[in-house]
Structures are given as C-alpha cells and as structure tokens.
Amino acid sequence: MENHKINFGRSLIVPSVQELAKQPITKIPHRYVHHDDHHPAPDDDPLPSLPVIDLHSLLAQASDSCSELNKLHTASTHWGFFQVINHGISESLLEDFKREVLNMFKLPMEDKLKLWQEEDNHEGFGQLFVVSEEQKLDWSDMFYITTLPHNIRQSQLFQKLPLILREKLEAYSMEMKRVAMAILGQMGKALGMDIEEMSELFQDGFQSVRMNYYPPCPQPDMALGFSPHSDADALTILYQLNDTAGLQIRKDGKWVTVKPQPGALVVNVGDIMEIVTNGVYKSVEHRAIVNSNNERMSVATFYSSSMGTELGPARSLVAQHGATKFRRVPLETYLKEFFARKLDGKSYLDFMKLD
Numbered sequence: 203m204e205n206h207k208i209n210f211g212r213s214l215i216v217p218s219v220q221e222l223a224k225q226p227i228t229k230i231p232h233r234y235v236h237h238d239d240h241h242p243a244p245d246d247d248p249l250p251s252l253p254v255i256d257l258h259s260l261l262a263q264a265s266d267s268c269s270e271l272n273k274l275h276t277a278s279t280h281w282g283f284f285q286v287i288n289h290g291i292s293e294s295l296l297e298d299f300k301r302e303v304l305n306m307f308k309l310p311m312e313d314k315l316k317l318w319q320e321e322d323n324h325e326g327f328g329q330l331f332v333v334s335e336e337q338k339l340d341w342s343d344m345f346y347i348t349t350l351p352h353n354i355r356q357s358q359l360f361q362k363l364p365l366i367l368r369e370k371l372e373a374y375s376m377e378m379k380r381v382a383m384a385i386l387g388q389m390g391k392a393l394g395m396d397i398e399e400m401s402e403l404f405q406d407g408f409q410s411v412r413m414n415y416y417p418p419c420p421q422p423d424m425a426l427g428f429s430p431h432s433d434a435d436a437l438t439i440l441y442q443l444n445d446t447a448g449l450q451i452r453k454d455g456k457w458v459t460v461k462p463q464p465g466a467l468v469v470n471v472g473d474i475m476e477i478v479t480n481g482v483y484k485s486v487e488h489r490a491i492v493n494s495n496n497e498r499m500s501v502a503t504f505y506s507s508s509m510g511t512e513l514g515p516a517r518s519l520v521a522q523h524g525a526t527k528f529r530r531v532p533l534e535t536y537l538k539e540f541f542a543r544k545l546d547g548k549s550y551l552d553f554m555k556l557d
C-alpha cells in the first residue's frame with residue numbers, strides 16, 4: 203500500500219527554548235509558567251528504584267524456569283516502567299548515536315531552521331501538541347521523526363539530516379525495533395496471548411523517535427520540561443543521554459525520580475498496550491522536570507502496532523478475561539486523534555474507554 207501522503211498531525215510553531223535559555227534572563231516568560239504544579243527537586247524524594255529486567259536472561263530462559271518472565275509481568279502490572287540491562291545493543295552504537303544527537307542540538311539556529319516543523323506537519327524541531335496560543339509551553343525543544351515503516355517516512359526530512367546522524371539513527375531504529383519486539387513477545391507470553399495475534403499486531407509496527415533537549419531553567423520550580431502524560435504507543439524505550447536526572451513517574455500518587463543508570467534503558471508501557479491487554483498492563487503518567495544548572499537530553503523511541511490494524515483489546519485475552527474495556531478503532535484514527543489534542547495526563551486513554 204502506498205502511504206506517502208500520511209500526515210499524523212500538526213502543532214503550532216513555537217520559539218526555541220534552547221535559544222531563549224541562552225539569554226541573560228532571571229524570569230521565565232509567562233507562557234512557560236505552570237502555576238498549578240509545584241514540584242520538589244529530584245533529590246528531595248525518597249527513591250524506590252525501578253525494577254531491572256535482564257533481557258538476555260529473559261530470552262535465554264527455558265520455559266520451566268520463568269523468574270525473569272515473572273519479574274517482567276510484575277513490573278508491567280505494578281509499575282508500568284522498568285529498566286532493561288543486557289539488551290545487546292553495542293556500546294559503540296549507543297555512544298555514536300548519542301554524540302550525533304548532541305551535535306544536532308548544537309547546530310547553529312540557521313541550520314536548525316531547515317529542520318524545523320512546518321505549519322502543516324509536526325515532524326522536525328519544535329514542540330508537539332501545541333494547539334492554542336494560550337496553552338502553557340514546556341521548557342524544552344525536541345526533534346520528532348517517524349522512522350518505521352519506511353513507506354510513511356517524510357523522506358525530505360530524512361534527506362536533510364546530517365549524514366552520520368542519519369546512518370546512526372537508521373541503525374538505532376533497527377535495534378529499538380528488535381528490543382521492543384523481544385519485550386512485547388515476552389509480555390505476550392506472560393499474558394497468555396495468542397502468538398499469532400501478537401505478531402500480526404506488531405511485526406510491522408509504527409515507530410517514531412523523539413529527541414528531547416531540556417536547557418537549564420532560571421525558575422525550575424515554575425516550569426516543566428515535559429508536562430505530565432502517558433505515551434500513546436505500545437512500548438517506549440528511553441535512552442537518557444547524560445547523567446542529569448529529570449524524568450519522574452507517578453507512583454501511588456507521588457512523583458518518583460528515575461535516575462539515569464549507565465548502560466540501562468528505561469522502558470515503559472504505553473496506552474496501546476493498556477488497550478491491547480484490556481487494562482492488565484497500565485500506562486503510567488510521567489513528566490520531566492528541569493533544574494537551574496544542567497542541561498538534560500533524552501531520546502524516546504515509540505513503538506506502536508502496525509498500520510492498517512485495528513486497535514482494541516486482544517481477542518485472545520478478552521476470551522480469557524471477559525468484558526472489553528476499550529473501543530475498537532483503526533490505528534491511524536487513534537494516532538491522528540492523539541496528535542490533535544493537548545497532552546493532558548491519561549485523558550486520551552479515558553476517551554478510548556467504554557463506559
């Protein structure tokens with residue numbers, strides 16, 4: 203199927219926060235003040251740590267010994283977030299990709315403008331989900347790009363990327379797909395989902411990559427690097443590029459900071475997985491906070507089900523667990539609706555819920 207004209211959405215064009223933060227300002231502009239949400243600095247929090255899953259052991263495990271699989275199931279049920287070690291991605295690829303992403307955020311503004319979002323499409327540099335001039339903005343810049351399947355890429359945007367970044371992004375995207383498919387396959391196994399149904403849903407999944415840059419902020423308590431949200435995809439893999447903490451997840455009503463661990467990737471359950479599992483696994487709200495001294499960078503890779511599939515609770519699970527809790531919609535409709543809204547916690551998932 204030819205899909206070249208696909209366009210998942212637009213976002214109002216907003217100024218670069220990285221440029222703004224270079225000015226000698228002591229107060230942040232009104233549009234970045236999130237009054238209602240005071241948050242403590244990361245170090246004030248007691249830190250229960252995220253479950254750690256060893257991907258190599260998980261995949262090597264004989265079916266009669268399933269402790270790593272149980273860990274995965276418990277982490278996905280009770281946390282919705284976990285760290286993954288022994289993921290098999292080469293250290294050199296992770297280092298090379300990191301270097302190229304850091305270089306991209308260091309490009310002069312005139313080069314970045316060539317990669318900036320256009321009015322009718324949100325891929326490129328900018329912010330996502332900006333739907334009105336009154337809306338609060340986040341203290342960050344990001345670069346967003348669709349990577350898979352190949353036929354829905356914005357090829358002109360790919361061609362404008364610095365060549366080495368493009369090569370590393372290609373390799374990184376393939377590795378992210380491998381890791382996402384491996385974890386999804388194991389989740390399917392833990393849930394007792396039909397293998398065929400699982401692979402049909404995810405084998406040609408929609409993948410996009412979001413690179414985040416959070417500059418130091420003169421009033422960190424009044425700003426947010428990334429407003430509270432759950433991810434709309436099935437599974438997100440987050441690579442924290444430097445050791446500045448900022449990611450917080452909502453656990454039992456409290457914001458818990460996830461400190462970067464060298465070599466580990468952070469994985470979280472997205473809304474699609476909550477829908478597919480009919481609510482057994484839950485997507486979790488998270489946000490990024492900023493601080494006055496250090497910049498922070500991360501790359502989130504989103505993996506969703508395949509284009510052309512219908513999104514809804516897996517039939518093989520509903521057969522076991524009874525009543526369907528979510529509506530069934532084409533994946534494309536689901537994604538377009540998602541990108542047309544302001545991000546607001548888990549409100550989009552609520553919209554997908556059946557009464």
Ligand SMILES: O=C(O)CCC(=O)C(=O)O
Nearest residue numbers: 412414433449490500502
């Ligand atoms: O930068 C982070 O740690 C969070 C990024 C994130 O939540 C996202 O890109 O969806």
Ligand SMILES: [Fe+2]
Nearest residue numbers: 432433488502
């Ligand atoms: Fe997220």
